Amino acid sequence: MTSAPQLLTDPFLQLPTETSVRVVWFTEFAGTKHIVNYGENLTQTAWASTIKLSRTREDEQSRVGKQIENGQVYQQRVWRDIWRHEAEVTGLTPSVRVNYRVTSVREDGESVSSEVFTLAPNPKPGTPLKILLTSDHQLKPMTAANLQKVVETVGRVDAVWFAGDLVNVSDRASEWFDDNRGGAFFPGLQGRANYEMNHNGVKTSYTGGQIIQHAPLFSCIGNHEVMGRFARTASLDDEFNDTIPRAVAQRMYSGKSLKDNSFNTDTYEEIFTLPKSKEGGKRYYAVTFGDLRLVVLYITNMWRTPKLDAPYKGRYQEVAQDLDNPENWGYGQLIYEPIAKGSQQYNWLEKELNSDEFKQAKYKVVMFHHPPHTLGDNIVPAYTDPVQIIERDDIGNIKAVRYEYPKNADYIIRDVIPLLEKAKVQFVLYGHSHLWNRFVNSRGMHFLETSNVGNSYGAAWGDKKREVPIGYQEEYVVLGDPNGLEPVMPSIAPLLGEDGQQIPYIASNDITVFSIFDTRTGTVSSYRFDTRKPDSEVIKFDEFQLTSQQ
Numbered sequence: 001m002t003s004a005p006q007l008l009t010d011p012f013l014q015l016p017t018e019t020s021v022r023v024v025w026f027t028e029f030a031g032t033k034h035i036v037n038y039g040e041n042l043t044q045t046a047w048a049s050t051i052k053l054s055r056t057r058e059d060e061q062s063r064v065g066k067q068i069e070n071g072q073v074y075q076q077r078v079w080r081d082i083w084r085h086e087a088e089v090t091g092l093t094p095s096v097r098v099n100y101r102v103t104s105v106r107e108d109g110e111s112v113s114s115e116v117f118t119l120a121p122n123p124k125p126g127t128p129l130k131i132l133l134t135s136d137h138q139l140k141p142m143t144a145a146n147l148q149k150v151v152e153t154v155g156r157v158d159a160v161w162f163a164g165d166l167v168n169v170s171d172r173a174s175e176w177f178d179d180n181r182g183g184a185f186f187p188g189l190q191g192r193a194n195y196e197m198n199h200n201g202v203k204t205s206y207t208g209g210q211i212i213q214h215a216p217l218f219s220c221i222g223n224h225e226v227m228g229r230f231a232r233t234a235s236l237d238d239e240f241n242d243t244i245p246r247a248v249a250q251r252m253y254s255g256k257s258l259k260d261n262s263f264n265t266d267t268y269e270e271i272f273t274l275p276k277s278k279e280g281g282k283r284y285y286a287v288t289f290g291d292l293r294l295v296v297l298y299i300t301n302m303w304r305t306p307k308l309d310a311p312y313k314g315r316y317q318e319v320a321q322d323l324d325n326p327e328n329w330g331y332g333q334l335i336y337e338p339i340a341k342g343s344q345q346y347n348w349l350e351k352e353l354n355s356d357e358f359k360q361a362k363y364k365v366v367m368f369h370h371p372p373h374t375l376g377d378n379i380v381p382a383y384t385d386p387v388q389i390i391e392r393d394d395i396g397n398i399k400a401v402r403y404e405y406p407k408n409a410d411y412i413i414r415d416v417i418p419l420l421e422k423a424k425v426q427f428v429l430y431g432h433s434h435l436w437n438r439f440v441n442s443r444g445m446h447f448l449e450t451s452n453v454g455n456s457y458g459a460a461w462g463d464k465k466r467e468v469p470i471g472y473q474e475e476y477v478v479l480g481d482p483n484g485l486e487p488v489m490p491s492i493a494p495l496l497g498e499d500g501q502q503i504p505y506i507a508s509n510d511i512t513v514f515s516i517f518d519t520r521t522g523t524v525s526s527y528r529f530d531t532r533k534p535d536s537e538v539i540k541f542d543e544f545q546l547t548s549q550q
Contacts, residue, residue, distance in 0.1 A: 140454020376433020
């Protein structure tokens with residue numbers, strides 16, 4: 001007998017306007033009909049259009065179905081058929097929530113419906129909103145607990161701002177939908193996770209939170225949303241790591257698909273319906289939501305290891321065995337989308353910051369992935385195009401290929417931040433380093449990284465130094481914020497370091513952090529929860545207020 005049809009996800013909300021919102025969901029069958037019923041007694045109907053995701057696959061490292069160890073079911077990459085359904089619900093009234101439910105009908109006539117959720121269009125200016133600020137979920141151990149505590153602490157939020165790194169490998173379908181360890185992206189944000197944490201023999205299972213069924217998600221691209229050269233390597237992990245600059249690909253693969261032979265964000269862009277700019281599409285955009293103007297930038301680069309003795313392509317050098325094979329080079333921490341002064345994205349940003357929509361907003365916020373200020377490791381080296389240095393012996397053989405990153409050419413600090421200061425941006429949100437810290441510059445602009453969601457890799461503070469090369473041309477900063485700001489001590493309840501002194505950050509694999517922007521008061525509040533103590537309270541440990549620009 002054929003089993004009953006199932007939805008791969010609950011529905012979630014995208015792209016609200018003054019009178020409409022998109023409803024999106026996924027199935028593993030194409031089906032014959034997909035609809036949203038909404039309104040009083042669910043009597044109104046919106047029909048969905050359907051596309052098939054073009055690059056979703058599984059491989060030997062997937063944790064899906066019965067595969068709980070490498071290669072048990074899949075010994076190589078296999079295509080996974082997933083269909084995406086999207087309907088536009090129209091005729092809505094701002095601030096009026098409406099019930100809705102989705103139904104998908106399979107080819108054999110069997111149907112499946114979701115539970116009933118609520119939707120609303122774009123809120124009017126003056127509407128008090130609570131917005132979840134998050135990033136770097138990546139199926140990490142504390143993510144489901146974090147999202148569950150968001151709902152338990154603040155109830156329903158009105159939107160989610162996600163500062164990049166939603167999953168680890170964007171083309172691996174199970175990371176989005178149904179990783180069998182229970183911590184995939186959609187289950188976590190829809191209260192359908194089943195992630196078990198074990199502390200000293202005490203097991204606690206977390207479900208995440210029912211969030212995006214009721215609230216639109218606005219995201220930016222992090223390095224983990226980018227896939228590398230298509231199917232050139234053995235695994236999806238290797239494919240993710242196999243990015244090269246577009247200019248190199250043009251020389252190396254002339255006449256072939258540039259996207260397939262450099263890098264792409266296809267799966268991310270197929271999954272989400274986001275605002276678009278004419279120049280950047282979904283990759284960078286701006287949107288008005290209530291009293292807010294949110295400007296989203298594509299500022300991320302390839303993460304490569306800082307280790308100089310690693311057996312794979314590095315941040316500062318190529319590996320010895322590949323010196324004579326430029327096709328296998330990593331080309332350092334390549335930047336995916338130019339943001340330097342004069343680039344298309346920079347010019348778009350300059351125009352957006354001068355727009356009436358931006359100037360008239362009460363709160364002006366900019367979100368991107370790479371940190372301008374942080375204690376995390378990933379801010380070093382500078383955010384600039386790698387300068388390649390090839391060393392040769394007397395007869396011309398390559399002895400070394402290394403990369404320098406001139407600090408005075410950091411595009412974020414040199415080019416972007418002055419634009420934001422001039423435009424009186426109050427708040428910059430970012431991620432990438434998997435910790436919580438915040439900063440304020442001399443102009444009063446707030447910087448927040450609230451990425452200690454699922455795990456942490458530590459902070460460059462005290463005696464914990466970043467791993468940097470010695471004897472290179474540039475000096476690479478080992479402690480603190482390399483761009484010169486001091487971290488702000490949490491205003492309510494800072495954690496204590498091992499010496500009993502207060503510390504201005506959270507970098508923990510036991511304590512998870514989330515932040516909420518409340519537009520009624522203009523305050524950004526950060527909360528922490530100790531997963532070692534499942535029955536403990538969530539603690540608000542920091543709060544700061546944005547000054548209205550109206």
